[in-house]
Amino acid sequence: MEDIKLLFICPGYLIAEKILRKMGLKYQLTFVDEPWPSFDSKVELHVIKGNNFQQILTSLMETEFDAVVYLASMFSTISKKSIPKIDFEQLYQTLEFVSNKGIAKLIYASSVCVSGFVSHKVDYKPLYIPIDEEHPCLPHEPHGLVKWIGELLCEQYSRAYGIECICLRFGQLDFTHSISSTDNEDNWFKSIVRIENVLQALELSLKYNKYDMEIPFKSFYISDAETSMLQNSLDFIKTTYPEMPPPVKDLNYFANAPKGSLFSNQLAIRELGYNPD
Template identity: 30%
Template structure:
């Protein structure tokens, strides 16, 4: 297949492009390089099978040229995360909403029959029932979640009106070493703090829980969605393992103590306002309908991130 990947130079995107090329697909990535780097894919010698078009998804004419001839689109380009969207609200709406509509318009004009969209657990807001299923009420607590929910609605609209098979995937908290890893979310942050000799900081009493999903499992869900047939206007939770933040800190600290022989301390700060306390995913739908099964446990990922950090540090010496 020829697959177009918007945001193909980013953290999840470049990991997906690598997997798609390894699976025998031809890939075209569309990325404005605002937050991405195609170097790691070039270093693997993949630039012939995975060409990069440097373009903005809001430039309809340019992306139509880039996407022409594709069988399916994986749409990842976005202003990601609640902090960036809070700090740059106009850009959040412009990229995540207008940009998503431009990608769908290009798909319609070019007669591309499948679009897979990256959504987020942020569309749910504060859970009223756990574990969260896809039919849980949707009440985002921040602009990021609102733009992702609007993106899902655009996907449904283009399925209902034009028959484009759209799938929206609601990722949990993504972690793990990808091809281009540039994030400092809670798991990599705990590992970095522990290796730097800092205390692992927990906001609140540590009983808040999250679903953690490894980037390779996210890519598995995307590849299954791209290969699916006859599914359209669908949404799926994409998760891995649920853990309380306090338990996560204790397990990371214990792991690092065993690895380095150094003591790792944990400190508590007041809870941050507006954060959801408990969160866990029901994954029955994606397991049953797409055959998805997460392969990475949190602790296997912690081991991988620690090894990656130690290797990066050794290179800098």
């Protein structure tokens, strides 16, 4: 076991179970989460009940951690309308905890929703495809806005306190390798990502240190290599935008992967060493 101590915040039971199997023998893990239906008594789990999240963080102030992983992927007992507010509040409290303790790194589970092309009310057209980290983010609904604001919070805490913050813009999580999309606009933006690739990206982020800005902050799109659509990606784009399809930024991208994700993994591949299966 590596002498690296990780704090996972709100992964949800299903993801936590995968984390324990994949990373439990490599790292020393602590979890803060809603109640789990069952867990090994050897697992250090601090259970969120009501409004005790801040109390839990306070109780952990004397515990050493090398990194915090803020997932906030499952709030099973909370109203969907309350999730954005709670997600924002808990991320802020987590960043305060990290900065006050002097923890070196925070990994934030963001979402492709920050793009404005997944959950959306306005039918924007991309400036180009595949969408990458240089493309403007255009969120305008609660989930995408909260994740985008979350990234901005991470960036400012990196600037102010030197915390290494990595934001992973995950696609729709596919636990069972069975998600299939109909070929319509609402689905092609929903890039999928298998749990194995989520865990791979998390582990790679723990080792990442190639920041190219004055502050130690970085965002990456993380999805599977291909969509689950029936059509090739470019054929679908031509069908969706028949009058004026968005231009292709990298012609080789779809030449090498006709069903390639419409959210580019190329930055994560180059810099993180990400290798989507």
